[in-house]
Amino acid sequence: MTMVSIALLPGDGIGGEVMAATVPVLDTLVQRHRLPLEYQVLPWPATEWHRQHGSMMPDDALDQLLGYDALLLGALGDPGPLDQPDRYHLPDSISLAPLLTLRKSLNLWACERPARYYPGVPCYLSDPRARELDMLVIRENSEGEYAGQGGRLRAGTEDEVATQLEVFTYAATERLIRHAFERARQRARERLDEKRVRAFTGPGGETRESQVCLITKRNAQAFWGDLYDRVFQQVATEYADVATHHELVDAAAMKFVQCPWRFDVVVASNLHGDILTDLAAVLAGGLGVAPSANINPADASVPALFEPTHGSAPDIAGRNLADPRATLFSLALLLQWLGERLGERLGERSDATDGIKSSNEKNRLFSSAGHQLHETLIADLAAGHPASGTDAV
């Protein structure tokens, strides 16, 4: 039978702990749902791997990862405070680099970070409507402010000039914005199924069931602001059923706090998305429950990468304080993504020996396992259970 194989990458700091809490949950799901799934735990990317081998990942890491159907990462980053001289310390620019390398080299150009408020998690906002928060921030994941270009002239002197070049292309902008509109439609359909209709205002004042809000800083960074604007208007004409909106990134940060219930799908550049997703995560109860998906919506042959939005939290690592639920929510997204995309992925691989289950059936298996994990996690939160991985199924 064609097995689906996923790689678990615990990484650094609390990454190991949250992954250790996730493995038994995954085992239970595999058994209970008879998932044709095998997994492997990889010792890299990790600071410990760097200590032993001089790099965060082996040279053929990308090739190896391409052999999996999906990836689940714990967290990366220097796992200890600087005043512990025995520790092996790496600057963030080295220890975190694999995150950006994986996103870029696997061409996972969209980062999806759903933020929905579930009863039982802390609510930082005083307005009761803040509990209606249900947004999906889609972040550009392949270029922009993270293009990695620039340098330091006369570095280390009093005449130093440091530059960082932001690079935005039509192609990357178009696919991102189109994906945002697709997701908006899909969310409206799903809400309809659950009889949870939301209302947004279309251009002529009419009602729309979903919305895409574009984020830019076009009043100060006009070069790419213009590009984003043009592409957004262009793509929007093909989605007359979706309401559109624009916010400057500074105003968006404010409105996330003032009226988070007004947003549906939000689409933003790499850096704006980075800031706004942390903000959205805290409004949904904090990083302890904030999952993320790095995907290539146009190419199911690339394994998607799922990770909690939190980092390696060196301050609490090793003290069993980390909340594994962001990783578990990410696993739920992973299973749901397999459910969506597996047919496409396995198309060429499934053969005559795979008599038991058709792709469609497999899709359903994974979808329902992901859905059940998600529902269990929510019920767990509502019941006020302490953060704990093994209770989650």
Place this chain on the structure above:
Amino acid sequence: MTMVSIALLPGDGIGGEVMAATVPVLDTLVQRHRLPLEYQVLPWPATEWHRQHGSMMPDDALDQLLGYDALLLGALGDPGPLDQPDRYHLPDSISLAPLLTLRKSLNLWACERPARYYPGVPCYLSDPRARELDMLVIRENSEGEYAGQGGRLRAGTEDEVATQLEVFTYAATERLIRHAFERARQRARERLDEKRVRAFTGPGGETRESQVCLITKRNAQAFWGDLYDRVFQQVATEYADVATHHELVDAAAMKFVQCPWRFDVVVASNLHGDILTDLAAVLAGGLGVAPSANINPADASVPALFEPTHGSAPDIAGRNLADPRATLFSLALLLQWLGERLGERLGERSDATDGIKSSNEKNRLFSSAGHQLHETLIADLAAGHPASGTDAV
């Protein structure tokens, strides 16, 4: 007698309304405190000026402005919705450009945005400690992400590439960070006078009465992250009495919501500062009460520019809904700044005919007028008075 002269620049949209509410307050203050102050209302920068003259400001605008001791701006930006064809519409890139031009050309390299919670304003956060919010965000105002360099290759086609170059220099970084430490010290002194001591943790766990938190995104934008880090550490050695801290901009956005009471002085790049000050403003009750000061701390000969943090709010302009208090709080900052810097400014101007008041006395006059306006505004908020300019003194 040497008069102090300030320019009032109402600008666009609600700028006119908030300035109209501010003028009588200023008149009252001048009378009551016998301020040797005269003011002039300028019809530019403004969209209406552009309609008549083809540019937002006259060619000699900067020369004219340099003749004033301080500037108070209302707001800039296209004053009407796009579906009103009779209106004169300008893109933000033109109508807002004077803001950035004034900051850069007058070399007002620090933007100070105090955010303090005062009873009577809406509190968006549920944690009661959020009412202890009292931070000063100091934003780089002359370079960085707002350097304005870059362009569009193959603009308007499907092969477009848009770039935006971020430029950071040692000189601008050093003066900014040094100013942040100076302000931290000053705030600690002022708190001591008011017997409001705060405690922050120094490097060895000892207590410090003030703190500077540096914001970067050094894990993804290492070129200038390294520069900021190095300068911060260097300057900090000269301010052993001030605690230091670092946050990544995404984590900072989160912590502003989770524990805003932990921040004292926050120092950030132009774009990070833009986003974080809007966020801080909303935590302090919203843009209706958020003032800002664009200053050159090293050169009192340049007139500083004060402005509410809000924009021209075309959606509510002309309906008498705008809250003038952000402008009034900005006026209070302006008067206090004159109180601090007037001696230096007037040094060469005051002459024998100026027999009545020494610079020091004038300083005190302005400081106390600014202080009284500030206190009256706070009392007004606490009393729950509706937003209204003329009640404020």
